[in-house]
Amino acid sequence: MPSFSRPFLVTGAAGFIGAALVKKLLKNGEKVIGIDDLNSYYDPGLKQARLDEIQKILKPSSSEWAFYKIGLEDMDSLRELFLEKSPSVVVNLAAQAGVRYSIENPSAYLNSNLVGFFNILELCRHHSVENLIYASSSSVYGGNRNLPFVETQPVNHPVSFYAATKKSNELMAHSYSHLYKIPATGLRFFTVYGPWGRPDMAPMIFAKAIFSGKPINIYNQGEMLRDFTYIDDIAESLLRCCYKPATPNSNFDSLNPDPSSSLASHRIFNIGNSEPIELLRFIELLEDSLGIRAIKNMLPMQLGDVVATAADTNLLEKWIDFRPRTSIEEGVKMFTKWYRDFYKC
Numbered sequence: 001m002p003s004f005s006r007p008f009l010v011t012g013a014a015g016f017i018g019a020a021l022v023k024k025l026l027k028n029g030e031k032v033i034g035i036d037d038l039n040s041y042y043d044p045g046l047k048q049a050r051l052d053e054i055q056k057i058l059k060p061s062s063s064e065w066a067f068y069k070i071g072l073e074d075m076d077s078l079r080e081l082f083l084e085k086s087p088s089v090v091v092n093l094a095a096q097a098g099v100r101y102s103i104e105n106p107s108a109y110l111n112s113n114l115v116g117f118f119n120i121l122e123l124c125r126h127h128s129v130e131n132l133i134y135a136s137s138s139s140v141y142g143g144n145r146n147l148p149f150v151e152t153q154p155v156n157h158p159v160s161f162y163a164a165t166k167k168s169n170e171l172m173a174h175s176y177s178h179l180y181k182i183p184a185t186g187l188r189f190f191t192v193y194g195p196w197g198r199p200d201m202a203p204m205i206f207a208k209a210i211f212s213g214k215p216i217n218i219y220n221q222g223e224m225l226r227d228f229t230y231i232d233d234i235a236e237s238l239l240r241c242c243y244k245p246a247t248p249n250s251n252f253d254s255l256n257p258d259p260s261s262s263l264a265s266h267r268i269f270n271i272g273n274s275e276p277i278e279l280l281r282f283i284e285l286l287e288d289s290l291g292i293r294a295i296k297n298m299l300p301m302q303l304g305d306v307v308a309t310a311a312d313t314n315l316l317e318k319w320i321d322f323r324p325r326t327s328i329e330e331g332v333k334m335f336t337k338w339y340r341d342f343y344k345c
Contacts, residue, residue: 072116272311
């Protein structure tokens, strides 16, 4: 495990995944800088509550953690932060999230996911960053119906602009890794859920509706398959990748190129539970854990959505000696316990 003398920078530190990673890094004894613009895409109060949870694990007067309200589009503030703090590892989790919202407001994705990520790449280039980890998404697989998804498959058919920005991030990171020798690892997350989750994602939407006695919208008549992945498994995978910078693939064949690796120090990995379940089964588990039946409103497929996701994580396991392992039954119980406690249901 390499030792980094300079601090870790986590963008999107008040987000679902970002806050979980920050807590793991701090418990591991690292100095961590977090940035987030705390925008109103969803409840800023939840984001602040996550930051409050981070504060609880710190010793009094600790200098191990510093937070700054900065957006990725604010290059001047980012440049000043890099000059002052000189991070050794950058984990870019800040992005405009959500498939459906990208159809309604694509400019937000252009600014945050493309311009913002370009800013991060430029600063990594000029400040000798030793390792860059960045969030991609299972949505890059788009119209692919060949399950499970494997990193060696081409991802040339995105079905949402959000997915297109994530595919673009992978291409941008690869070019900077090739040109400027920046070790970069892209992680394709599969339907992350658990305590402190995002209110715009299905588990939180469903739980809120069930408790309020309102119908939940179930698209494609419920014929959906999702690879739900528990937040602690995501954070542990991220942590391990932080300590293992990407390296070139010495066996890379330019005549038969492998999309998951490169002659550059750039790698791509899926992070999923590898046990996809039907959406209706997930709802049943929520109902059983909450002790309340859901009112179901069956609807046709939504624009930009995909029918099924499933992750092959063999490459990830070989790379970091870990694979997500939390069962859906255990994960749903921990999620609903947190939901009841946090929202006092």
